[in-house]
Amino acid sequence: MLPFPRTTLTDLRRKLLDHELSSAELVQQYAQRMQQVNPALKAFISWDTERALLSARQADLSLPLGGLPIAVKDNICCLGEPARCASRMLENFVAPYDATAIAKLRIAGAIPFGRTNMDEFAMGSTGENSAFGPTLNPIDENCVPGGSSSGSAAAVAAGIIPAALGSDTGGSVRQPASHCGVVGLKPTYGRISRYGLVAFASSLDQIGTITTCVQDAALLLQALCGYDPLDSTSSKQPVPDFSAELSRGVQGMRIGLPKEYVSSGNAPEVQTALYSAAKALESQGADICEISLPHTEAAVASYYIIACAEASSNLARYDGVRYGYRVEHSPDNTGDIYARSRTLGFGDEVKRRIILGTYVLSGGYYEAYYARAQRVRALVARDFNQAFSSRIQLILGPVAPTPAPKLQAQDMTPLQVYLADIYTVPANLAGLPAISVPVPQASLPIGVQLLAPHYEEARMLRGAEVLEKTLA
């Protein structure tokens, strides 16, 4: 299912500026590709070609992303377009405003085009928890593309859109990027406003980018970052010129390889990818140092308690009153509307997590689960602080312990699925930026991850650029 060449934003921008093709022609070309492969691939839930063409005809090509179509995960609001979070709960929801990230894309000249499939409410890591059916992995259709930004990663990998936005609460940008062989970047918590991103776990959620190359990640990130008065958790830190820093290399850089990440639990091809990445960085002058992040093992337990607790609170808003699904024949009792609408509107995994979250917050359990998970979260964050304060500048690790699993791997329990998030959730718990870069493989794609201290995306992108160029 890879009939289309991937093209970088940078190349497309040059073509637009050289008048090789117009932005409208570009949108038409991608619309045709979507029409051709999406019925099987299911990377997109919906797209509105007319609306995109309208923007394309008015595009200001002088802007940094002028005239370039960017796909958007279905949990980010674009004025006048559906934002369904791949859930029956929001099947008729049309966003009444633009998310700040979308407003910023438009200011940079980009054209939001297409709503990408996902695990319902971003809960899942295979893309299979979608009310619209699972997305296939375009590299191997028998495999999942990863999740929860399943459609964004599959669409970019299949060449049916040059770049996409995703969201990353516990790895949901980086892990599908790894499974599909594209670049997935989650910035520091607070770098990109969450206004208009449908809330899952507010202290962990962050919008991220999925692109075909590191340079495009820098370009897209530049447009998205910045303080937003509409999100009090967004950051006022200055935003550097990411593209200008990109080619500065890793000469003399100290890069930590945590011994907990080089685990016997990793598939052999993941270990191989990790070692070739380490070698590549070393060949360009980096100093690879073994480090220890002793609380790695505790991260998944802490993460699932915190994420589910926050989700149970955030998803309480879906009550069938102001928006979202309401049961057909409204019963007389308002309480019944809440329960019956929620019961029919939410899918299986969402209910499972709401119940877990409600339980850990309920009387008598709060201290034992939720407060303890938050303390362990502090330990996980402290591990990183200690590493970074001992002159480690970046951390290298795997993204997932295995390549993409098969579709409908029925033998996996929910717990086993959660445990595969071990390498991605720590960055969310600690609020750190992290990027997944593909390591070229003969078979299924595998990515490796670079993590950086808060607000050091520029340094992280330099490392990623070196990996991409050296491994190519």
Next chain:
Amino acid sequence: MDTPRIDVAYIAELAKLELNDEEKERYTHDLEQVLAYVTQLEKWDTGTVAPMCHPLEAFDALRADIPGESLDNKAALSNAPEQLNGQFRVPKVVESAH
């Protein structure tokens, strides 16, 4: 902590979810497995650390109290399952006096 028992029916009621028997059984099984796993949090020494509720140490949560633009009535109601006279419509929530 012993292997926890979770009263899924009661918790579902708190969360305003209705579960059938098959779901109750399945969620009980799944969640007990997850809870048994997370009891490992006990083994870490958290005596000296404060709960971390936010990934960044401090953020500027207060803004100047200046009224901004909001969604107008029509936009705010645009996704309402039921509406009447510019308001969300729900069944009667107050018993009539006898």
